[in-house]
Amino acid sequence: MRQNPARRAALLDAAIEVLARDGSRGLTLRAVDKEAGVPIGTASNYFDSRDTLLTQAGARVYERLIPQDVTIEEQMSTAEGTEGFLRLMRETIGRVSGFRTGYLALLELRLEATRRPELRKVLTERVRADMDDNVARHLESGLPGDAVSVRLLQLAFSWLILEQLTLPDIFTDEERDTLITEAVIRLTAKQVL
Incomplete structure (x- = not known):
């Protein structure tokens, strides 16, 4: 898995946007790539599964909510x-x-x-x-x-x-x-x- 923290954060932020707009059923690695404006397949380099993406997006929401x-x-x-x-x-x-x-x-x-x-x-x-x-x-x-x-x-x-x-x-x-x-x-x- 890739380790660029800034790219990972950007992908998780894109996942948050997809979840808010399309719901959990709309959250796919491809949808995250599209939302983040990165080449198709980028998210799969950072998250080994949709479950991993969901779990890390949950943690990321709190990183952004808490001052x-x-x-x-x-x-x-x-x-x-x-x-x-x-x-x-x-x-x-x-x-x-x-x-x-x-x-x-x-x-x-x-x-x-x-x-x-x-x-x-x-x-x-x-x-x-x-x-x-x-x-x-x-x-x-x-x-x-x-x-x-x-x-x-x-x-x-x-x-x-x-x-x-x-x-x-x-x-x-x-x-x-x-x-x-x-x-x-x-x-x-x-x-x-």
Whole structure:
């Protein structure tokens, strides 16, 4: 297998575009070659099978979705209290929604993972690590809310992003912002049972 990291990344980025546009059934090595604008057969030099391509595309989506450590540190250093947390959540939702093809490709990959154990393993590890990192950063920051609140927000916002990308007319921008605001306020408020 070829080892040019830049070419491999470009092919995986092309795979993400194909997944988002054509679904998992449309993802072939030839389709990736065409999307990347490289000679036919190039992808097969980097990926020994479609399964390998799917698995590596799943990892690549997360490489592109998760901000760099410097960005995370900057965001966390300016987030304080409920307002800071709310600003952080709006930015996160905007960033993830802004990578539309990546998120749609990830949805295709999640469906495909129900049939492919190796892909399921990669996605499970990445999603769990992402969630654990979010919880740890949140708890270290002193922002309001606990680990359960962070997990609930991540799950709720994942579906809100799905609605925004697939059926954008369900909510107006104002309604979406109200939902984000209320989710943060309600899930981070101290409640007495």
